[in-house]
Amino acid sequence: MERTVLYGFGQSSASWRVRWALAVKGIAFELAVVDLGKDAQRSAEHLARNPIGRVPVLVIDGHALAESVAIFEYLEETRPAPALYPHEAFARARVRQVVETVNAAIQPFQNTRAFERAGADAATQKAYAHHFNEQGMVALEGLLGEIAREHGGRFAVGDALTAADLFLVPQVAGARRFGVDVQRFSRVLAVEAAAMATAQAADARPENQADAPKK
């Protein structure tokens, strides 16, 4: 059988999403660290895997696939159980709405490339990321409330863990990292707690990765 290798970085929120999805689906994988602290994502070797120079990249079934949304959907289509997307069309669309709010409207503004354009000093960069995280958490709090009224349940969408939870939780950690006071987002926190209480959640956390900064 072909090896499954996750090229990622412990502190990367997009890598966290994929580590967690692989664990939920019970897919064994090897981890190859691409050290963002050393700019390894811009090496020729990594650019050959992903031309945009970012992590994660998953080597699976003989292919190198980047972009966590594409990875999640490929995993779901090729290894459907346990499912990370609901069957019902509108619930599935809601999962994708949460996923894209994180993936397209929040996370892009906290990566190294965005910081380079935002300004040279660390305080400017943090304020920039804070802005998008705060605005994003306000939006997610409203969206999760609306979804709870439609679907009930303790997770982001209904009563089963979905891709929405796996995208949400790393972003809440990102919001905290950039100084957002998340205490006022009660629905976000309740969903985070429910998702973190599930079986594979702890192992996927950045703190539990081999490349985590030593305390």
Ligand SMILES: N[C@@H](CCC(=O)N[C@@H](CS)C(=O)NCC(=O)O)C(=O)O
């Ligand atoms: N939309 C991409 C986001 C990938 C991304 O931004 N990865 C970050 C780490 S979380 C990265 O590699 N940053 C390096 C850089 O900006 O140079 C995905 O979901 O995979």
